[in-house]
Amino acid sequence: MSRTADNSNSRSEFNRYVLPFLIVGLVALALSFLGALFRPQQFFQSYLFAYVFWIGLVVGSLAVLMMQYLTGGAWGIILRRVLESVTATMPLMILLFVPLLFGLHRLYIWTHSEVVATDPLLQHKKGFLNVPFFIVRAAVYFGCWILFALLLNRWSREQDRTSEPHLAWRLEHLSGPGLFVLAITLSLAMIDWVMSVEPRWYSTIYAVIYTAGDVLAALAFGIGIVLLLARSAPLVYIMKPKHWRDLGNMLLTFVMLWAYCAFSQYLLIWSGNLREEITWYLPRESGGWGWIALALILVHFFLPFLLLLSRQVKERRYLLFTVIISVLVLRFVDIYWFVAPAFSPFHFTVSWLDFLVPIGMGGLWLAYFTRQLTKWPLLPLNDPYAEEALNAEE
Amino acid sequence: MKRGVRFYGLMAEFDDPQKLLEAAKAARREGYRRMEAYTPFAIEEVSEELGHGRGWIPYIVFAGGLGGAVIGLGMQWYAMAIAYPLNIGGRPLWSWPAFMPITFELAVLGAALLGALGMLALNRLPQPYHPVFNVERFDLATQNRFFLCIEASDPYFDRKQTREFLMSTEPREVFDVEDR
Numbered sequence: 146m147s148r149t150a151d152n153s154n155s156r157s158e159f160n161r162y163v164l165p166f167l168i169v170g171l172v173a174l175a176l177s178f179l180g181a182l183f184r185p186q187q188f189f190q191s192y193l194f195a196y197v198f199w200i201g202l203v204v205g206s207l208a209v210l211m212m213q214y215l216t217g218g219a220w221g222i223i224l225r226r227v228l229e230s231v232t233a234t235m236p237l238m239i240l241l242f243v244p245l246l247f248g249l250h251r252l253y254i255w256t257h258s259e260v261v262a263t264d265p266l267l268q269h270k271k272g273f274l275n276v277p278f279f280i281v282r283a284a285v286y287f288g289c290w291i292l293f294a295l296l297l298n299r300w301s302r303e304q305d306r307t308s309e310p311h312l313a314w315r316l317e318h319l320s321g322p323g324l325f326v327l328a329i330t331l332s333l334a335m336i337d338w339v340m341s342v343e344p345r346w347y348s349t350i351y352a353v354i355y356t357a358g359d360v361l362a363a364l365a366f367g368i369g370i371v372l373l374l375a376r377s378a379p380l381v382y383i384m385k386p387k388h389w390r391d392l393g394n395m396l397l398t399f400v401m402l403w404a405y406c407a408f409s410q411y412l413l414i415w416s417g418n419l420r421e422e423i424t425w426y427l428p429r430e431s432g433g434w435g436w437i438a439l440a441l442i443l444v445h446f447f448l449p450f451l452l453l454l455s456r457q458v459k460e461r462r463y464l465l466f467t468v469i470i471s472v473l474v475l476r477f478v479d480i481y482w483f484v485a486p487a488f489s490p491f492h493f494t495v496s497w498l499d500f501l502v503p504i505g506m507g508g509l510w511l512a513y514f515t516r517q518l519t520k521w522p523l524l525p526l527n528d529p530y531a532e533e534a535l536n537a538e539e
Numbered sequence: 540m541k542r543g544v545r546f547y548g549l550m551a552e553f554d555d556p557q558k559l560l561e562a563a564k565a566a567r568r569e570g571y572r573r574m575e576a577y578t579p580f581a582i583e584e585v586s587e588e589l590g591h592g593r594g595w596i597p598y599i600v601f602a603g604g605l606g607g608a609v610i611g612l613g614m615q616w617y618a619m620a621i622a623y624p625l626n627i628g629g630r631p632l633w634s635w636p637a638f639m640p641i642t643f644e645l646a647v648l649g650a651a652l653l654g655a656l657g658m659l660a661l662n663r664l665p666q667p668y669h670p671v672f673n674v675e676r677f678d679l680a681t682q683n684r685f686f687l688c689i690e691a692s693d694p695y696f697d698r699k700q701t702r703e704f705l706m707s708t709e710p711r712e713v714f715d716v717e718d719r
Binding site for chain 2: 415454455
């Protein structure tokens with residue numbers, strides 16, 4: 146595939162964004178840490194919210210990357226390099242996790258021994274919810290994720306260089322079991338980091354909602370970057386209306402999966418109507434939070450769902466890009482609605498730190514991501530299935 | 540021509556899809572609009588060349604889905620809140636969350652049913668008789684031959700000129716299609 150080799154243009158075009166992203170990220174994060182001195186409680190809440198979004202995007206990309214090795218098809222080859230670059234940011238995400246460890250006492254009530262002592266339920270959960278085990282588990286999750294990110298990136302580069310057919314086999318056989326491990330670790334991570342903020346409540350589908358949302362965010366981000374890259378070589382030669390439709394349909398699928406999971410949890414808890422279960426929804430339905438919930442139903446589900454049904458939307462880039470931006474913004478809103486009411490039940494509140502921390506983390510992350518993206522050819526060079534998949538008729 | 544026999548059009552037989560595609564392109568350039576291609580498998584470009592639009596199917600499917608959802612929701616509302624109100628664990632009679640699964644299922648059912656029926660109606664199927672069946676070799680359209688039929692109802696159709704045009708597209712043969 147000689148046409149893929151010539152893509153230095155769009156790569157260098159992206160290179161000039163690295164520094165602005167880095168500056169915005171560093172300034173916003175510096176201001177956030179300054180804010181931490183005055184409002185430490187708010188800082189850690191905002192930090193948790195921001196972290197859950199960005200780590201979800203990275204782990205979601207790992208999942209999509211593995212899925213496309215298992216299913217094959219043009220959509221995966223088009224998205225692969227962008228997703229690889231996303232997963233290559235895992236070291237930064239591990240670094241960004243460290244500040245959270247200083248806020249455990251402020252975020253998680255199960256770290257307060259005097260509260261645990263008077264609560265039989267928390268005593269019962271003490272074997273799982275304690276600080277040393279929490280840290281060990283986080284280390285295991287990150288260990289799995291960085292191993293996957295490393296292997297998927299390394300083997301894919303090696304395929305570029307050597308076109309060794311054995312590498313495709315390896316990538317596929319890592320992806321199958323890898324997805325299984327990913328599902329378990331991501332679920333447990335979300336239970337540890339977010340659900341345990343309200344340790345007396347539990348829901349078995351809770352982590353699945355995050356998984357669907359994270360994959361949705363990863364796809365939206367990946368397709369958004371492909372949209373930007375598709376203005377120049379090599380993607381401008383590759384992308385046909387059919388490919389945009391495929392990518393749009395993937396997005397539609399995960400918009401629906403997210404809605405399905407989120408609604409399932411609501412339906413089960415609403416039907417059960419049990420006192421210990423409804424404690425999660427009641428604080429999220431009143432005092433302003435209800436409007437956020439309504440917005441989620443309308444703008445996180447119905448709007449993208451109805452728009453993405455149409456071929457015109459999927460084939461027109463600015464329309465697809467608009468949908469993608471709205472999906473990504475609503476992912477933030479969804480996670481905010483999951484995290485923030487735990488600290489401010491029945492009463493809507495938003496702090497300037499809730500904007501500053503995600504922007505700071507995002508700026509730093511985007512700088513790292515963009516740098517990764519500009520390092521390698523934008524399409525895999527020697528994938529044995531690429532030529533066939535990209536030229537396939539529908 | 541025998542009594543009761545109407546002339547339907549001219550049909551060319553091709554060996555491979557590429558020739559059919561070029562013939563369809565050329566025919567469209569000549570100004571022909573009322574024509575149809577018959578192939579053993581779907582060839583997307585041909586329907587483009589013939590000027591077939593996207594059609595009504597997406598809208599019919601959407602209407603079916605919407606109709607199914609409204610019927611599903613309405614049925615449950617009528618049954619649970621009007622016709623046979625029951626107090627179930629103190630929940631409101633209008634228990635919309637509990638109604639959603641059925642509403643969704645009926646939306647899918649409505650979309651699929653109306654989509655399939657609409658497709659049949661738009662294609663005027665089932666159609667046990669069609670004039671092209673009168674051409675003996677037309678059986679091959681299900682095997683390895685590709686046919687392009689220009690219908691006599693086309694305003695540009697002229698029996699002699701159209702035959703000459705079709706002959707120029709390198710077919711195996713050109714047949715008269717009669718409607719008996």
